[in-house]
Amino acid sequence: MLGIIDGVTTNPSLIAKTGRKQEDVIREICGIIDGPISAEVIATDLDGMIKEGTELSKIHSNVVIKLPLTEAGIAACKHFSDKKIKTNVTLCFSINQALLAAKAGATYISPFIGRLDDIGQNGNDLLAEIRSMYDIYGFQTKILAASIRHAAHVREAALLGADVGTMPLSVVKALYKHPLTDKGLEVFLADHKKANSK
Numbered sequence: 205m206l207g208i209i210d211g212v213t214t215n216p217s218l219i220a221k222t223g224r225k226q227e228d229v230i231r232e233i234c235g236i237i238d239g240p241i242s243a244e245v246i247a248t249d250l251d252g253m254i255k256e257g258t259e260l261s262k263i264h265s266n267v268v269i270k271l272p273l274t275e276a277g278i279a280a281c282k283h284f285s286d287k288k289i290k291t292n293v294t295l296c297f298s299i300n301q302a303l304l305a306a307k308a309g310a311t312y313i314s315p316f317i318g319r320l321d322d323i324g325q326n327g328n329d330l331l332a333e334i335r336s337m338y339d340i341y342g343f344q345t346k347i348l349a350a351s352i353r354h355a356a357h358v359r360e361a362a363l364l365g366a367d368v369g370t371m372p373l374s375v376v377k378a379l380y381k382h383p384l385t386d387k388g389l390e391v392f393l394a395d396h397k398k399a400n401s402k
Contacts, residue, residue, distance in 0.1 A: 206376070211239035212327070213270070213292070213314075213370040216246060229261060234264035242312075243294045244270035245280070253280035261289050268292045268311060273301045278308045285309030292348060302334045306343035312368065317361065318351030327351070327361045335365040355379055 212233050219226045227335040230243045241264070245256040253276060268290040273275040281291045283309060287382075292312040293305035297320060305313045315334060317327025334347055349361035352371040357380040361369050 208376075209237060210368070211241060211266075211268075212237050212289060213242040213348070215270070215294075217245050217299040227260075230260065230263050232266060234266055235271045237266075239266060240290065240292075240312075241266050242268045242270040242294075244294070245272075247272070248272070248276065250276040250279050250283075253277065254283055257284055257289070261391075262289050273297075273305065279302050281305060281308040281310050285311070294350065296334075297330070299330065299337060301307045302330075302345075303337065306338060306341075310345045312346050312348040314348045314350040314370070316351035317349055317357060318353040320402075321353070327357075331361055331364045331366055339365075355381075 211275050214230065214233070219229055227358060233241050233343065243263070245253045247253045247256050247350045249326060254309040257271070257280060260269055261267050269284055270292045271280050271294065273293050277293060281293055284291050290311040291309075292314055294314040296302055296305065296315040302313050302315065305397075313334065315327065315330050315365070317331060320327035320330060331347065331349060338345060338347065346367035347365070348368040348370060349366040350370050351358070352361065352375055353356060353371055355390055358369055358371065358375065358379060368384060369396050
């Protein structure tokens with residue numbers, strides 16, 4: 205293990221790639237990572253979200269119920285936050301949506317910065333707006349930068365005050381990389397070899 209992973213976010217697309225039941229995958233992840241594990245509801249109606257979310261929350265105390273940023277999703281968020289069950293409101297693309305999630309007591313809001321970049325908008329602008337608004341009003345909802353595509357997204361999200369970032373392993377590994385680190389290590393190793401060959 206890398207020793208730097210605090211939690212895991214899942215979604216129906218990622219779960220589908222495993223060919224396994226969501227509950228089994230979530231249970232396995234909870235056995236590996238001792239941190240928040242976002243598990244997404246599939247239902248689109250309020251009653252269905254509450255039913256699915258309640259079942260998911262029983263898997264492990266670290267499970268965070270992931271809800272879409274829809275009218276029903278916000279109502280479900282309020283239901284779960286009133287019951288002290290953690291939530292991650294996902295598919296956020298505007299500051300108004302982030303406001304609704306915070307008002308409903310969301311534990312996390314997930315603005316999709318990469319998807320905004322994909323359509324010619326600047327996802328980091330949304331992060332900055334959410335950070336500013338949450339600070340002004342003292343909302344406790346944490347900003348989870350999502351749809352991170354590359355290391356520059358991580359840098360910007362961190363500088364703009366995102367509390368959490370979710371990214372593929374390829375991006376995590378890219379964070380270690382810098383050409384001067386590689387060159388410096390190469391020089392140190394070469395010098396060590398020279399000094400020890402005498």
